[in-house]
Amino acid sequence: MATIKDVAKVAGVSIATVSRVINRANNVVPATVAKVEAAMVELGFEVQGNRRLTINQGNDLLGLVVSRFNSPFYGLLTQGVEKIARKHGRNLMVLSGEYDEAREQEAIDVLLAKGCRNIVLHSKGMSDKVLTKLAKQLPGLVLVNRHVEGMEEQCVWLDNGEGTYLATKHLIEQGHRAIAYISCEMAVDDKADRFNGYCRALEEAGISLDPDWIEEVPFGEQGGVTAANNLLNKGLPVTALVAFNDFFAAAAMQVFKEQGISIPERLSIVGFDDVLPECYFSPKLTTIRNPIESMGMNAARLSIEGKDSALVRAFQPLLIKRDSVHSL
Structure with missing residues (x-):
């Protein structure tokens, strides 16, 4: 005994x-x-x-920590996790971390205090070191939409770099060589991955990166507005752009259209995530599909079923061709 x-x-x-x-x-x-x-x-x-x-008091719970509530991206993530929670007879408890390490830890502590030991975590504030330590303490913790070396068995992620590589390569194949990139100011893990994918495609094509092509702006639609205005102030020295996400792309597209910039004839645009309805865009946006709902489902399964579960952990992005890209 x-x-x-x-x-x-x-x-x-x-x-x-x-x-x-x-x-x-x-x-x-x-x-x-x-x-x-x-x-x-x-x-x-x-x-x-x-x-x-x-x-034993929280074994009917499945916890989910998202970065924010006011985004279709996290709505799809929650939808995927909830499907598995229901399948396993679990009640879903959702909290927000607000891209902040202290808030993320507070959300986890609340779930643990409720007896919840199965948690799907979307973390952008915690360091790899903190997450690795936490994963060792909590076998039922699964990190979604992020890859951390050393805890791969408790991660479900997207190859973000491959996504921006595909987007940029597609523009290059259409004859574009001056391609802007709208990034985010916040130092999140996928910021570097997505920028590296963009740079890799340019390098393979023998295109030198021009600093005037790069815009780093705050998250949200206003960031896309700022990026578009900055590019216009510089004389719009590009014929195409890749956006960190669809929100940046949508806001930038509206600014360009208001200034008489024809899309895609004068400027081709590719987004990332494919989470906004097509009615948000005219023309319809070519983008990179991020299967966040499927990743949420697999993360929830992994949390409940354990590390030995034969589930896909590394997801691949998909280029969705629509109407916002034009050949030169």
Whole structure:
């Protein structure tokens, strides 16, 4: 029969910490509680008396932490996770991290305090080091839309660099050589990946990168407006552009049209994500499809079914050709 000492050894904590978890002391951080309880379950440790582990109180929950609520992108992610939650008889609890490390950790702590041990996390604020440590403490934690080396078994992600590579290559194949790129100011992981894919396509085609082609702007539609105005102020030294996301593309497209720039005859545009309805665009936007709903479904399955589940973790982007690209 397992003892407190055995639990402490497996969890990597002191016997006193195990005792505090058993007695539900309020001075133990939720992540440590989760780690101790996981060790108890693994060893078959039985708590004496009428005490019940919080892990047994939250086994009907599936937690989801998104970056923001006001975006179709996160709506699709939530939809995918919810489908799996329902299939497994789980209630879905959704919180927002607001692209901030402290807010993301707070959201996780709230879920852990509710006894939830299966969590799908969309994190843009936490460092790779913090996430790797958290993943070791929480076997039911799965990171979605981000790849972290060393915790691949608990990640479901998109090859973002390949997406912007495909977008830029498509424009090059249509004869474009002066291709702008609208990026985001925030230092999120996919910022570098997507920019690198754009640069790789230019390099393969023997095209030198011009700093005047690059615009870094805040997230949101206003960022796309700013980028478009900046390019216009520079005399629009390009014939095409790749946008970090569809929101940038939609806002920029509207500004260009208001200034009499014909799309795609004068300026070709490719977006990224394919999460906005086609009615947002005239002409319809050529873009890179990000299968975020499918990634959400697989992340939820992985969280519930465990690391040994034979699920796709690395998703590939797809170029969706519509009407916003014109050949030179």
